[in-house]
Amino acid sequence: GEDVEQSLFLSVREGDSSVINCTYTDSSSTYLYWYKQEPGAGLQLLTYIFSNMDMKQDQRLTVLLNKKDKHLSLRIADTQTGDSAIYFCAEAYNQGGKLIFGQGTELSVKP
Amino acid sequence: DTEVTQTPKHLVMGMTNKKSLKCEQHMGHRAMYWYKQKAKKPPELMFVYSYEKLSINESVPSRFSPECPNSSLLNLHLHALQPEDSALYLCASSQRLAGGTVTDTQYFGPGTRLTVL
Numbered sequence: 525g526e527d528v529e530q531s532l533f534l535s536v537r538e539g540d541s542s543v544i545n546c547t548y549t550d551s552s553s554t555y556l557y558w559y560k561q562e563p564g565a566g567l568q569l570l571t572y573i574f575s576n577m578d579m580k581q582d583q584r585l586t587v588l589l590n591k592k593d594k595h596l597s598l599r600i601a602d603t604q605t606g607d608s609a610i611y612f613c614a615e616a617y618n619q620g621g622k623l624i625f626g627q628g629t630e631l632s633v634k635p
Numbered sequence: 636d637t638e639v640t641q642t643p644k645h646l647v648m649g650m651t652n653k654k655s656l657k658c659e660q661h662m663g664h665r666a667m668y669w670y671k672q673k674a675k676k677p678p679e680l681m682f683v684y685s686y687e688k689l690s691i692n693e694s695v696p697s698r699f700s701p702e703c704p705n706s707s708l709l710n711l712h713l714h715a716l717q718p719e720d721s722a723l724y725l726c727a728s729s730q731r732l733a734g735g736t737v738t739d740t741q742y743f744g745p746g747t748r749l750t751v752l
Contacts, residue, residue, distance in 0.1 A: 569743070
């Protein structure tokens with residue numbers, strides 16, 4: 525069945541780059557998403573990438589997709605303390621609106 | 636505007652109470668979703684509505700009863716809940732459901748923090 529995996533924790537220093545990785549199994553996925561969740565809040569859509577793209581850049585965010593290895597990454601340049609949150613990757617399972625989420629990566633940014 | 640609103644923000648209820656959660660969007664989206672999320676875990680899909688009709692029920696206990704009175708509103712009626720139902724309940728919406736090779740982006744609300752005593 526479909527599965528999405530992420531490492532659970534990442535700690536970086538303020539100003540460094542953060543790279544959050546995700547692997548997925550459903551090769552028919554068409555869209556892959558990154559959501560950010562701050563404590564006590566809902567999920568904020570950060571960015572998404574179509575499966576026919578290799579890379580997407582949006583200000584400090586860069587998404588890389590390796591479709592052959594089913595590997596997705598999110599790079600945050602110049603990481604700030606406000607970037608501390610849980611980051612979920614999700615693939616759109618192609619049956620009527622279901623999103624398959626990874627377990628989430630908790631990013632801790634130290635000053 | 637990609638805003639989904641949810642009320643109330645917090646809710647505390649006893650196991651014998653009946654309460655409702657409300658979700659609203661004015662983006663013209665025709666698919667709406669309820670998720671349950673435990674602390675530091677990914678959201679778990681509960682229900683999906685498409686064009687005001689229930690499309691997916693992920694085997695949710697009948698003490699949770701969804702309702703979609705119109706294309707902008709989604710309710711979740713709660714009755715005889717258990718303490719293990721305490722969680723963050725998230726609503727989301729998308730333009731429509733996935734079909735064929737088309738997938739639609741889901742936008743989430745801020746959630747209702749539910750505590751069942």
